[in-house]
Amino acid sequence: MEETLLMQMIERMSIAATLAFVLSQTTIFRRITYSYVSVMDKVKLSLIFGCIGIVGTYAGIPVDDALANSRVVGVMAAGLLGGPAIGAAAGLIAGGHRYLMFGGFSAFSCALANVLEGLLAGWIKQRYPHSPMSWWMVLLSGIVGEIMQMVIILLTARPFEMAVTLVKHIALPMIVANSIGLMIFMLIIKMTMEVQQQVGAAQSQKVLAIAAQTLSYFRKGLDTASAKAAADIIYANGSYPAVAVTDTERVLAFVGTDAEHHLSRHHQLTLATNKTLQTGNIYIAKSPEEIGCQCPGCLLTSAIVVPLKRGEQIIGTFKLYYVDNKPVNQSDVVFAEGLAHLFSIQLELAEIDRQAKLAANAELKALQAQINPHFLFNTLNTITSLIRTKPDLARSLLIKLSAIFRFTLQKAGRNITIADELTQVSAYLAIEKARYGDKLHIEENIDPSTGEYLIPSLTIQPVIENAVIHGLKPKNDGGTITISIQKTVHDIMIMVADDGVGMDLAAANPLKHPFNDHIGLMNVHERLRGQYGGFYGLTIDSTIGAGTVVTITIPQITANEGEACAQSPDC
Known part of the structure; x- marks a missing residue:
């Protein structure tokens, strides 16, 4: 039951990822970056994060007269971004909604836990006020917050036997899924806010639109189908002459100018692609020679090549091409980096899902071989x-x-x-x-x-x-x-x-x-x-x-x- 519940909660993380992108586009979030937040801003942020927690409740999965949910993602994100007051207020809104609307023997315990989780996240924010919080600190915060919630349920929910049964069923799935979800939520917010500071809201809205459309395709990992879907979406929304996605050995998808010969079985990866795969860094090719296409008469004149990663492992590239000697625009570089980071996060999430399934049968297969x-x-x-x-x-x-x-x-x-x-x-x-x-x-x-x-x-x-x-x-x-x-x-x-x-x-x-x-x-x-x-x-x-x-x-x-x-x- 725990493995099935964990898979279901991981699949629902795309909701948190999408909400993170939407929220990071707003002006109020930019003011958080510069530590200028008015009283009215705090009220708005509390309401916004409280609503995210409510969304997590409605996306919950019924278990033992209770809900396995991702409410903590919105609540703890409020504290990590805005401090104790915003975290506690968001927890009160989300927890109060849970208590009033759904009831159940664990209603009070969950509401109390949400308020305390918001305060915990705010306290952590105060301990690290000036530097961006690292991903492992966010992950650890989520784990501690969810463990605290399980303890509160055991201490306050009655009858005690039902509380014990509930914790046995939901503890591991909620601790793993929600701590990872919180980490992804915060990483996405941080990433897209940096993009906004460089290129403005218009370019970021384009990133968001494409990201929202590609979320579902990368759930199965990087393959020909997901690469083709992503390339088609970017080509339709980005106004680039050509878009391509590769793995480490071949072109998986190519849409636009000169697609036919780049998708040929005999076409090798370009020089620019191989450099990105070797170094793991973005590569900007400003001429056909730097692109290094081996096909005579290729019309592509410049390109942006960005690595796709799964954790620290480089698994492919994402490329934007130009023709007619059009110079590479800095905003397009930021756009490409932003999408590649998002795709990498999505692929990492798909790998988490795959590894969870693999772990369930790897030992069995090994024993069968033995x-x-x-x-x-x-x-x-x-x-x-x-x-x-x-x-x-x-x-x-x-x-x-x-x-x-x-x-x-x-x-x-x-x-x-x-x-x-x-x-x-x-x-x-x-x-x-x-x-x-x-x-x-x-x-x-x-x-x-x-x-x-x-x-x-x-x-x-x-x-x-x-x-x-x-x-x-x-x-x-x-x-x-x-x-x-x-x-x-x-x-x-x-x-x-x-x-x-x-x-x-x-x-x-x-x-x-x-x-x-x-x-x-x-x-x-x-x-x-x-x-x-x-x-x-x-x-x-x-x-x-x-x-x-x-x-x-x-x-x-x-x-x-x-x-x-x-x-x-x-x-």
């Missing part, structure tokens, strides 16, 4: 055949099989040392050696000092299992698997190589387009990227008839460092 019916059936058959002829070996294999089960039950989903992971791998390989006999050879080149570093459990074994099943098993005479673990300057490199049948990566790369038999590699890859970031994960090098090398890259983190990281809000 102990599947075929592996268990074949192992038991092998042991059965050895009971009379080689009873000691049969007994040893039973012990190793039980160790594999015990490891799966106790360690799955945790970070363990490489030494512990290799113990599990050894048990698995001992069973496979008993099954395949002389057809399976194992070679190891392992730096002993790497054993103390942490690795997510069930990382190496699925890769080795893939090498056995898909690399060596199809060969009549079997082959060799080589396991190498070495340290680089900052990382650990784990290589699993086989001299098996190999694969055609151009036709089917299991890390880009996984198929049923190779889904284990994708699961390991996504788990590592989700935990450590886009620079880590798996790479595959394979030659048909010669074999495959899978390289696992993880950072050097010891057990003590892992514990310190888990306790730090900055980690």
Whole structure:
């Protein structure tokens, strides 16, 4: 129930994002930037944020005679922007509406919590009055505010049993979704207010109009469909000769002048696009030579290329093109940066949604790859055949099989040392050696000092299992698997190589387009990227008839460092 509720609340964040854009266009918000807010302005801000809280109530999801809602986003945003008075007033408006209009056993608790959350946010604002508040501080504020609300419900809502049940159901979804929603709300407001200061209300209204139309398309991430929809909307509203969106390898969408040859399968990314992908910075091409299009006779004369990011990872670019030697306008640069920032936030939200779903089944898939019916059936058959002829070996294999089960039950989903992971791998390989006999050879080149570093459990074994099943098993005479673990300057490199049948990566790369038999590699890859970031994960090098090398890259983190990281809000 909690996972479904979390997904529903994350989907409703687009409402908060849209409201943030709308509010950041008003004159009253500009006065907040310069710390000039009259008494009447404070009244207006209290009403505005109180209404945002009310919208969050109406967008709530009924749970146990109460509502899982995003009311706190409007209330705490009021305090973070305007101080304790505005935060408390917005909380009183939103909480009072909740108390009078919806009732329920938690009505008073929720109303009281809203007022106190507004005061908390205002107090935080007073502690950081002169510098823009960092995103992590806003995120932490949201978490503390929502935890406080859960405590208040437990202390004041009656009957107590219903309060406990309610908190069990809504605590995690509301803490996660609303703290992230508050962070996104504040980031969007900050971003668009900066745009307004540079280019004025007219250009910002254009950003808002386009942003409101593209919100729904990027919910599924950056692909051909979302890129095409975004490019069409910008082209229709922005009066640019051409608009394009790329990922890191190809043009996903191109609308306008010379669209045909830029969308050709043989057209490579332009020089300007590659520079933005390499540096992560905006690039302004002022001539056809700086654009670097390889097609003779291209009519594009200048361009603005802005990176699209998901967190810190660059995943593509957004481009505005000009013709007829029209100079690049500074307002267009700000416009492009503003849209790219917004798209990046939307893509990050889509990634949060995807990672939440991936986390729910990644462990299950890993366990299925580790102990599947075929592996268990074949192992038991092998042991059965050895009971009379080689009873000691049969007994040893039973012990190793039980160790594999015990490891799966106790360690799955945790970070363990490489030494512990290799113990599990050894048990698995001992069973496979008993099954395949002389057809399976194992070679190891392992730096002993790497054993103390942490690795997510069930990382190496699925890769080795893939090498056995898909690399060596199809060969009549079997082959060799080589396991190498070495340290680089900052990382650990784990290589699993086989001299098996190999694969055609151009036709089917299991890390880009996984198929049923190779889904284990994708699961390991996504788990590592989700935990450590886009620079880590798996790479595959394979030659048909010669074999495959899978390289696992993880950072050097010891057990003590892992514990310190888990306790730090900055980690």
